Amino acid sequence: MTGGSTTGDDGSTAPAPLAPEKRQPWPLWEVFVRSSRGLSHVHAGSLHAPDAEMAVRNARDLYTRRNEGVSLWVVPASSIITSDPDAKGQFFESPQGKDYRHATYYTKSDGVKHL
């Protein structure tokens, strides 16, 4: 223990190698925060915790220190299924060239009120 002094020493002794800790790494959890009633939960970040209960508590301390949320979700990162990142092009191809799905496609009615 170095004591409360902040002035410090400059002892240049190298630390002894650390004894390996006998534990599995805590699982990774993804955190979703609802910032206020009426809004969806939005991904805020991730954290490590040994179980779901600790994950929720840690998420509160880590992601809502300034009233950022009224509700939290934590999800084991390993449970999230994602689209294949290598198949981006083909997978999201369907809406390409289908501008008629947007209101802005229809220009003949420009100037008509309340349409």
Next chain:
Amino acid sequence: MATAPAVDQMPSGNRSEARTETEDERAGREQFERLISEDSRIEPRDWMPEAYRKTLARQISQHAHSEIIGMQPEANWISRAPSLKRKAILMAKVQDEAGHGLYLYSAAETLGTPRDKMTEDLIAGKARYSSIFNYPAVTWADMGAIGWLVDGAAIANQVPLCRASYGPYGRAMVRICKEESFHQRQGFEILLELANGTPAQKEMAQDAVNRWYAPSLMMFGPPDDDSPNSKQSMAWNIKRFSNDELRSRFVGMMVEQVKVLGLTLPDDEIRFNEDTQQWEHAPLDWNEFKEVLAGRGPCNAQRMERRREAHEDGAWVREAAAAYADKRAATAQQKAA
């Protein structure tokens, strides 16, 4: 639909350097180059050059370590804060620093480095952190000077990082910058109160500013002509401004703010150069910077020892939490059976 294990886990593969690139790698590289040239963002599962991954993993983990080590000089003053209000503020700030470290560790983890590995590297003395935290905080006024100068320099550095090309890093920085501005203001307020206090208090404030000024300027890193990695980082849109540009901008802000404090900066060479449109300052002692970086600063050994101690003292808590989680999972399974 692929069943990928985690949202932000890196894909395997793309670990090649010397051999000819595969079709997939070529497509990945082309997409990477296109995204960078469009000033778009790279996300964890995208293909990226190995050097880009390494640079980011090193920078983000060092940044995380700095936040964690940075708790020490201030935590030391919590029990000696001059009022309950100042104590509560300091505790909130130190808690924020822990949070910032965790946001950044999460971001670094998306590049494939496990969390525990980063902690081990720090404790084993293999990883670096900002050399500023190897200076001692000897008086209460240092809490003011650290907030105003050190957090001020950190903000000047970090605001452009919100636009870093690596998505998780940029997002972590946005969150951090939002929280950081209170840090600088509370430091300024501490100095302002001392500067308007008794002559001894004012002297203490001036002394703290004198000691923290040069180290805070060195936080921007070595001068541009001695910063070999900067150019590549800027080409990759990780860094947006050079070390000297950011340092100059910072000096320009401080030179005005110090007037409000009624104090002075320990540098009589500060001037605005009309030709270069840059603020100039007295030369900095880069030998000192290198010494501190090499582990020979006033508090390096103490900071490392304290971090190690905290990690070891917490081992039983981590073990107990894991054991409790296992026990509850087993009980739940029994009930279900």
